[in-house]
Every structure is written in C-alpha cells, then in structure tokens.
Amino acid sequence: MRGLGMTKEIRMIFVVHYAELGIKGRNRTLFETRLVSNIREQLKGLGVKGLRRRTGLIRLEADDAAAPEITRRLLNVAGVANILPCARVAPEADAIVAEAVARFKHQKGTFRVTARRPDKRFPMTSQELAGRVGEAILKSNPELTVKMKGADHTCWIEVTDDGAYVAHEKLKGIGGLPLGSSGKLVSLLSGGIDSPVASWMMLRRGAPLHYVHFHNFPYTDRASIDIVKDMIAVLNRTGVKATLSLVNLTPVQEEIAAVCNPQFRVIHYRRFMFRIAELIAHREKAGGLVTGESLGQVASQTVQNMRTVEAVTKLPVFRPLIGMDKDEITDRARAIGTFGISTRPHADCCSLFMPENPSTRAFEEAVDEDEKKLDARKWIEAAMKEEERIDMDAVAW
Numbered sequence: 009m010r011g012l013g014m015t016k017e018i019r020m021i022f023v024v025h026y027a028e029l030g031i032k033g034r035n036r037t038l039f040e041t042r043l044v045s046n047i048r049e050q051l052k053g054l055g056v057k058g059l060r061r062r063t064g065l066i067r068l069e070a071d072d073a074a075a076p077e078i079t080r081r082l083l084n085v086a087g088v089a090n091i092l093p094c095a096r097v098a099p100e101a102d103a104i105v106a107e108a109v110a111r112f113k114h115q116k117g118t119f120r121v122t123a124r125r126p127d128k129r130f131p132m133t134s135q136e137l138a139g140r141v142g143e144a145i146l147k148s149n150p151e152l153t154v155k156m157k158g159a160d161h162t163c164w165i166e167v168t169d170d171g172a173y174v175a176h177e178k179l180k181g182i183g184g185l186p187l188g189s190s191g192k193l194v195s196l197l198s199g200g201i202d203s204p205v206a207s208w209m210m211l212r213r214g215a216p217l218h219y220v221h222f223h224n225f226p227y228t229d230r231a232s233i234d235i236v237k238d239m240i241a242v243l244n245r246t247g248v249k250a251t252l253s254l255v256n257l258t259p260v261q262e263e264i265a266a267v268c269n270p271q272f273r274v275i276h277y278r279r280f281m282f283r284i285a286e287l288i289a290h291r292e293k294a295g296g297l298v299t300g301e302s303l304g305q306v307a308s309q310t311v312q313n314m315r316t317v318e319a320v321t322k323l324p325v326f327r328p329l330i331g332m333d334k335d336e337i338t339d340r341a342r343a344i345g346t347f348g349i350s351t352r353p354h355a356d357c358c359s360l361f362m363p364e365n366p367s368t369r370a371f372e373e374a375v376d377e378d379e380k381k382l383d384a385r386k387w388i389e390a391a392m393k394e395e396e397r398i399d400m401d402a403v404a405w
Contacts, residue, residue: 046247185214202300
C-alpha cells in the first residue's frame, strides 16, 4: 500500500496553494522557496513538521491542538492564496471514500466534489474519483444534494505520491507574492489609517519594507511612536520582520513656520520627509518610497501638490491607495487589523503649526523660491543625526 507512514500523533495536514507563483515560469522555484521560508518563520514554535514543496502546492503537518493558530497565521502570509485543512489517508479509493463520507456525515444543503491527482499512477481519473466519492456521500447523507456551481460545501481531494488528502473547506488567504520576492521599499508610516493599508498592499506584492515615522517629540508625547510599532507588529504577519526609522521633524517644522509662506507649510513638511526618506532608502538599498496618499483626500494630496512634493526625490513614489476613497481604505484597515490601532489618540506630524488656508495648488517654482529661506542641507543633516533605527521583530498575533 502506497502512502503509509502517517503517524497517529500528527493528525492535521495543511495543503497550501498559491496563485500567481504558478505562472512564474523558470523563476517559479525561487518564489516557492521564498514562500516556504516565510511560512516556516511565521510558524515557529507551533510544532510544524514536514513543511515542504510539492507539485503546485506546499504541505505541512501539525498536532490538532495547534491547528487553529496555524490556520490564523497561514491566512496572513503574503503569497498564500488558500489553505485546505486536510486528513491524509492511503491513496486508495476505499480509504478516500471513507474519509469523505465521514466529513460530510452531518452536513446539509448542496455539495460538490473536486478531485486532483498529481500522482498519475492512481488508477482512476479525477472525474471518476469525484463521481465515486459523490455517490458515496449521497448514499450516506440524504440531507445533501449535488450542485456543481455555487454549492454550499465542497469536498476537496488531492492524490499525491505520498498519500491522498481530503478536506471539506478551503480557506482564502491574502494571496499576492511572498515577501522578499520583490524589491525593497521605504514606507512613510504615520499613525493614521491610510499609510499602514498602503504598506500592507505593497507587502502583499512581495516588497519588504523599511518604515520611516516622523514625530514631534517633545511637542507631542510618544503615542504616535507606540502606535506605529504596534502597526508594524501587525504588518509583520505577512512573512518577514521589518526595520523602523524614527525621525524628529520638529526643528525643521519650527523653522518653516517661522520663515516660510504659511500656505506652503505642509508642502515644505512633506518635501523634507521625502528628502530624508530618500536618504534612508539609499542606505537601506531600497528602490522607492511608499505613501498612503489618496487623490484629493486632503489639501496636500491634490495632483499639483503631490507633483511639487515628489519633485525633490529621484526615487519612484508608490501610492497604492491613490484611487480609493476613505470608506474603502477604512474597510481594508479593519480587515488587516490596523484600524483599531490607528484610531487611538495621537498627534499627527503634519498637524504641527497647521495653517488656516493651506494651498491646494502649490506650484514647484513658487515653493522652490520660498524654500530658499531655509538651509535645507543643514536641517536634513540634523534630522538624520538624531534618527533612531529599530529592528521590529515582534509579531502581533
């Protein structure tokens, strides 16, 4: 009998599927290897065994007691399209039928059977196996009827060279690409709702992030710093730990408020943030900046103002939220788990010395001229000198 070697103390098998990785051609193995590494990192200490790649999937084994926590963690790893909590049985029709019947014994409504057999030595075709299993389930449970599209329940079967896997549910992951498979970026992370969502969206595209948070201590307390650290702990669930730079923008903001045109204050603030973030990006070997800007949401996020701000950097600026409205962003923040953190009381950096009527059309030439009142290099060097760089190893589970 093939596929034995299943141990009784290991009861839960997880079959992990990915979507985009399957179309990566010659680079596919690199993406799969990265995903396995990230999963291994996120499941440390949970007694996982047998974590390895198979044809078109990743498989791991664990004790039943750890299954709920493993499920929760896997569903947050970037690159995981879905997972199937399975039982493994001998790759024989009778054993597969028995397990499927047991799993659907108390179900009601409609169902269908989906079978795959990567191991072509199995004597039945996928369609034949699905038909036999479906017939057996119907005979054992008269509360069920077959429905091929939109069924209430699905029996998932995969027959491989080391066993057959049977599941009755498929859980949807966040998808995307495994973290570390795309180029590194620097994310400007405030304590608000938008920037952690933007960060999550780039993490989901496989880009490791170095976070930069600008604060106003001692004008404000360190609440925003604690909030940002908690946000990163949630974002780290996607697969790889991150680093954080804390930069005090207060001295240059005081100078801007004292000598520059009040209408341009926020634009000046943002331009200094971009300049500092660019320096950090070069040091961290990152290829671009990430912001949580959404077109027209506030005065600094008009087309003209964003153009004037980004003119100070040669790096590409990624704005994954640019076409989303506040409700969409808020819904995504709730799903990710950062919304509650973002709504804790704190002072935003750009709100310091906020003018009554900020310009919504600050042209680059006018801002450049106004900026001549400042010694930009002096203030940038001063801010960088006081930078705190922190390794953010904690993950909020």
